[in-house]
Amino acid sequence: MRRPALALALLAALAAGPALAAPGCPALPAPPNLPREAVPEAMDFPAWRSRVAEIDQGLARIDRSQAELVFLGDSLTQGWEPTMYAQFFGGRRALNLGVSGDFTQGLLFRLRAGQWGNLRPKLVVLLIGTNNSAAGSRPEDTALGIAEIIRFIHGRSPRTRILLVGTLPRGADRNDPLRAVNARLNALVARCADGQSTVYIEPGPLLLMPDGQLTEHVAFDRLHLTMVGYAILGAAITPQINRMLAE
Secondary structure, eight states: OOHHHHHHHHHHHHHTOOOOOOSSOTTSOOOSSOOGGGSOOOOOSHHHHHHHHHHHHHHHTSOGGGOSEEEEESHHHHTOOHHHHHHHHTTSOEEEEEOTTOOHHHHHHHIIIIISTTOOOSEEEEEOOHHHHHTTOOHHHHHHHHHHHHHHHHHHOTTOEEEEEOOOOOSSSTTSHHHHHHHHHHHHHGGGOOSSSEEEEOOGGGGSOTTSOOOTTTBTTSSSBOHHHHHHHHHHHHHHHHHHHHO
């Protein structure tokens, strides 16, 4: 390429804004045979279907292309108490697409079946995987499911950034076997972060006492958060959300 043409190309690239890193999760490539956790699947229980239908109806009434911030996940995402959600995110054009009881494969199904549609948010906050762990999925398989979600989002909307939230601790103390499963899952999915298109954050330790206990004041059933738990979570992720939306 001649120098004038090269200079024009560089100017065009600068005018288009900062480039994001290659989308997807190269550190967790899709194998030839994907596990169940990484293949879209409708969940077969009434509460899941009811919440999915509720979201579908809500999306049909709005122009979802105007959303700048989208939350994707399971009950930990759906469960934000409305006034606290408004306190942290009310100034944003935010959509909460959390579904209680969801799995990675269920979220993939929802997105592919139409809930993504013409969404082109600036930022997605993704928190999913603990139900897979509880159902006996291997961390490696759940991590592939999360990687497929990231690849789907970046494939549909390359300039959407993702704040990937590490799976939160569950169980009363460190002896709960799912603590180790989720810790392994977090170590795997953290590799999806490139600091640009996908940023990883792990607020879970902030929910715990120094000795590793997850008290009922933070998570009433040692999994689902109380208002205290959501206050801790919101304070942990909001600064990063604000930074990513401002960049």
